[in-house]
Amino acid sequence: MKNLFVLILSISSINLLGQDAESIAGLWIISKVEVGNEVMTPDAKWTRFNDDSTQESGNGWLQHSYGEWSFDQKLNELLITTSNGIIDPFGAFRVEFDDHSMKWYRDEEGDKVVVSVERTDKLPATTRDQLLGLWKLDDLKGNDDLFKEKVTDSDYLFIRWDGKFVAGTKSGKKYGVYNVHAHKLEIELIPYGGGSRTFWSVEFLEEGFQMTLLDSERVAIRKFKRIKQFPK
Incomplete structure (x- = not known):
């Protein structure tokens, strides 16, 4: 191997x-x-x-x-x-x-x-390619350093082409970098400023995608839908 x-x-x-x-x-x-x-x-x-x-x-x-x-x-x-x-x-x-x-x-x-x-006749898309863009938090379960248990109209996740992400909430923005697994539907989020590094499984849905925290000690699920403008 x-x-x-x-x-x-x-x-x-x-x-x-x-x-x-x-x-x-x-x-x-x-x-x-x-x-x-x-x-x-x-x-x-x-x-x-x-x-x-x-x-x-x-x-x-x-x-x-x-x-x-x-x-x-x-x-x-x-x-x-x-x-x-x-x-x-x-x-x-x-x-x-x-x-x-x-x-x-x-x-x-x-x-x-x-x-x-x-x-x-066309280039295929990786998991990373499909995740690129702006996503509105639609539903969630459990807490993590980026999003808490209650969904607000201000919550979004912006996955940028340069390997960085922005998580927007009602209280402000959090920044970090991400890595997408080369052979699995998984994403790693690393917030700046001392936040915890987390690993999530990814499932693509009809109107977006779902992330499930890969952690045996706690449960966290995030569902996102694609949007074209940042929430106000």
Whole structure:
């Protein structure tokens, strides 16, 4: 499992059977990674192969790597180099190719690795991407450092693109930073000024989302609806 991060972060080379460069070009989502008996679904991991032999990779709306790719049609091998990433030591993947999907196979230190890849025409959204924006507190149970047990018309949560949040209440604003788990529906809130760091599970609802505190000693639930203006 220690090399799974290398696999997901940086794809080095792929052995593609019976296809040409035009079949490879485009945007692809990594929908599932199987390593031995373990299965992991990356959060909106994607790679784009451009016609000019450049490539970019990222998660959701965030691009985090770039480089080049080349295809050897005689050997049916696709080589991807990442200019700002790390070297993948495990070599080529054996590939099964369908009209809108691929599967990549290889062995890593005795584990069989299977990567499922699907063609798409738009960037997928991560949990973090879906949480971005302004949210009105709609219902709550229990206390925490940001919101108390009674909902008011002034309560909101603003999740900013730069990793910071603002919690507005009738008594004022509280600021902090947040982290969203890369593989789980979880968010970590870290208030400035000595507030307690808290971890919450996230559930998306029809009109918003719900956060449930991950704490065995107390219960706290927050429900939010999206709004387009700050409460007065």
